[in-house]
Amino acid sequence: MFQPPGQQQTEWKPRTTLGSMVLAGKINSMDQIYENGMRIQEAEIVKHLLPDMKNQVVHVGIVQKQTDAGEMTRFNALVAVGNEAGWFGIGKGKASQMRVSIDKATNAAFLNVIPVKLGCGSWECKCNQLHSVPFKVRGKGGSVTIEIIPGPRGLGIVAGENIKSLLKLAGLKDAWTKSFGSTNTMSSTTKAIFNALRSTYSVG
Structure with a gap:
């Protein structure tokens, strides 16, 4: 081939x-x-x-540091991976080249993959299909807190685009979300989502 x-x-x-x-x-x-x-x-x-895993670059930042040899530029990358069917991971990477930092972050995300328990916890639905979370979960990352609440089939994911894309990557199709704190800080938001999804097993 x-x-x-x-x-x-x-x-x-x-x-x-x-x-x-x-x-x-x-x-x-x-x-x-x-x-x-x-x-x-x-x-x-x-x-x-999990050969069907997909990866998504969540954020790439530039850090400039003054050294004796001059200004040194490094890239910080944050990458999420998932198979849209119950497996999800996040990872960070630093390097002097953007591509290398993304590759490092992707590798770290694969090493940090967790299972996500999917279900139908919505009182409005009860279809017993794997399209949402089985119960309300909450996760914290830095100053950001995310709540994921079971939603009925056909609702879709009620969230901002960044949060929505990460939840889809994990396998959710329908859910309500509530977020508290500075959700523009993607590193904290992504960590909050990761911790919320991880608690689908640790809580249940």
Whole structure:
């Protein structure tokens, strides 16, 4: 199969025992990894078990620092990954080049993937399909607090564009949201969403 230049798939050579088990087919789902409390140290493990993962650059910032050699510019990237079906992760990366900072952040997001429990917790719906959260969840990041409230089918996600795109990446189709604090700070907002989605398991 032809691939454009720069898109060639390099062969994965696992560096960890877990990676070797995944490649050998001894572990064939992310659920197995989480049920056994295993730690993921290679992004390729997630890519192998969840090949439909998508990534989204949430924010790229520029940090300029004065040094003896002059002004040094570095990029801070924040990336979210998800398969739109119950897996979601966020990661940060820093580098002197924008592309490298995004690649680092993407890799970190894969290592930070969590399961998101989907369900139908809306009293208006009760369809028992996996389209919303099973109950109200709340997450905090910095000065930002996000509440995600189960919504009936067909509602869509009632939120600003940035929050909506992240919840879709996690697999939500319908939900009400409430946000408190400076939601323009995307690093805090993204962390609040991550913590809220993580509590779909820790609370339930």
